[in-house]
Amino acid sequence: MAIYKRRPDGEEQPSTLGPLKVRLPFVHYKFEFPDWIQGAILCVVPMSITAIMLDVLGIPFEIAIAFVIINNFLYLLHTHFGDPSVVGWITAGIPLYVGFLSGFPEGEARIHALIALQAMVALIFLLMGLFRGADYLVKKVPLSLKAGILFGAGFAAVFGEFKDEGRVWSMPITILVGAALGFFMMFSKSAAPLRERYSFFRFVAQYGIAIPFAFAYLFGILIGEVSAPKIEWNIVPIPIGEILSNYSIFGIGLPPASYFLQALPLAIAAYIIAFGDILVVSSLLKRADEVRKDEKIVFSPARNSIIVSIRNFFQAIFMPFLGLSGPQWTAGQALVTTRYMNNPRKVVDSYWGGATGIFWGMSFALLLGPVVTLFQPGVAVGMTLTMLIQGYLCGYLAMELLKDTSTLEKGIAVIIGAVLVAKGATWGLGVGLVLWLLLEYDWTKKKGKDQDHKSIA
Known part of the structure; x- marks a missing residue:
């Protein structure tokens, strides 16, 4: 029976x-071929994080791509349990996570630090979801x-790519050409009229950074900055x-308690960043409801937060x-x-059909x-484009x-931002709270009210 006859x-x-609100393919929603194709093309976006995982965590590419694949299938928990959000990473905080992890010795200590951070993020999302405290807190x-x-x-994000050992200088022409095209298509004043006038520009714009990445990647191969791919069928x-033995708490044990305390300020910062995404998805879905x-x-922000918590807990236990x-x-939500x-x-x-299809397409493409x-030789290009656009x-x-x-x-x-980059989330949040108490908070306000009450009496 066709779905449209049931609703x-x-x-x-x-x-x-x-x-x-469990929804199953072909039972509660139809196959949406265009969204599957969009997801398959955009598989370059989740692949790009493997570049950072190799650099910071020191794990081999085969393990990193396996993490990405499992993470992508976990996205499907949302749409299959009634949450309409097209989900992803807490992307804006990635440079902060890298800075935090870099403070630990390479190897198992960094894996433990990431487990602690992800577990604390999971706990915050769980509490906010169960007690509906997100609005109040933020x-x-x-x-x-x-x-x-x-x-x-x-x-x-920007500093990490342009510092002396940053990814930009590993293939400068390729990355800067891709960044220029990506920024032009997404943010330029000239791009909007071109998208309205020409179907080609509309086509390029709807795929986000995928087309600029593909162009830069091919250009990089032509000029010799990027290695030609070796296709494996x-x-x-x-x-x-191997994942359970070398990266899960069952293989390497729980992190020391001090790691959880060190991770807490950054987990709070990550949640504050992520809450902005909850506001964005709520606004986009409200608009869609008005049009269709x-x-x-x-x-439901509460449902969304609980499922986000489940994903983070799962990864903290099995594959940080x-x-x-x-x-x-x-x-992806906009697409x-x-x-x-x-x-x-x-x-x-x-x-x-579309909200689920984009991740079915992406996840199956990553298995091929x-x-x-x-795309493996170009993951550094994709990650740099992601970070530069995220910085903007x-x-x-x-x-x-x-x-x-x-x-x-x-x-x-501005001071909080600078301290965060220089010293990490603990110092950034600490300095921010001190400055707020010293400069913003009006300590005379309550006293003034008390005096007013006394004079009235």
């Missing part, structure tokens, strides 16, 4: 198991502190035994993942919602040896937060 116009897509965090964390993440193996009146999309597990992937909104029901029956080996977005969002604030708050935010 009356204006109602929520059918599901099973009551409040769990509203109470001063704007200067939130903007400062974003500044720090943005500064760290196989299914990518996932060495479960035939289907009701229900987004450097990007951490976040509540939304903005680029899915845009296609859904721009097509009638007879073309895109349900939102869930020819796809992985084709973090800086932009930080300034948007501070748009209507005082010069005092702007100055505090």
Whole structure:
């Protein structure tokens, strides 16, 4: 039976198991071929984090790509349990995680530090989801502190790529050409009119950094900065035994208690960054609901947070993942919602087909040896493009937060950002709180009110 006959116009897509809202392929949503293709093309994005995992954690590529594949299949927990978010990493914090991990000796100590960090992030998301405290917590965090964390993440992203040993200088022409094209297509004033006027530019823009990456990668091979790929015609193996023995808590044991305490400030910073993604997905889905009146999309921040917590706990136990597990992937969310909104029901029956299809396509593409080996020499290019664009977005969002604030708050935010880059999240948050108490908080306010009450009496 076709799905559209089972859902009356204006109602929520059918599901099973009551409040769990389980949705299964071909039962509760249709196969959406375009979203599968988009996901397959964009597999270069999750692959790019293998470059950092090799550098920071010192793990072999075969293990790193296995982590990426498992992480991608975990994304499907959201759409299959009723959460419409197209999820991803807590990307903006990656430079901060790298700085934190670099403070530990190479090898098992860094794996333990990442386990501790991911477990603390999982715990925070679980508490926020169970007690619905996200809104309260983030509203109470001063704007200067939130903007400062974003500044720090943005500064760290760009600095990490351009420092003396940064990835930019390993293949400068390739990366800078790709960055120029990516920035032009995504942010240039000239690009918007071109997208409106020409279908070619609209086609390129809808794939985010995938097309700029592909162009830069091919260009790099032509000029000799990037090695030509050696294609392997196989299914990518996932060495479960090796992962459990060398990277899980069952193989290397639990981290020392001190690691969890050291990770807590950064886990709080990661959550504050991630909460911005929850606000973004809520806004995008609300807009989709307004445009497509035939289907009701229900987004629950509590449900989203609990599933994010489950993903982080799973990875902390079995395979610590450097990007951490976040509540939304903005680029993927925009792709899915845009296609859904721009097509009638007879073309895109349900939102869930696209939101799930993009990760089915991406996950299966990552299992194909020819796809992985084709892009393997260019993962550093993909990661650098991701970090540079993330740096731009973090800086932009930080300034948007501070748009209507005082010069005092702007100055505090810049100092917090600089300290975060130089000394890490513990120092950054500590300095931020001290500056807020010393400079922003009005210590005379309560006293003034008390005096007013006495005079009235």
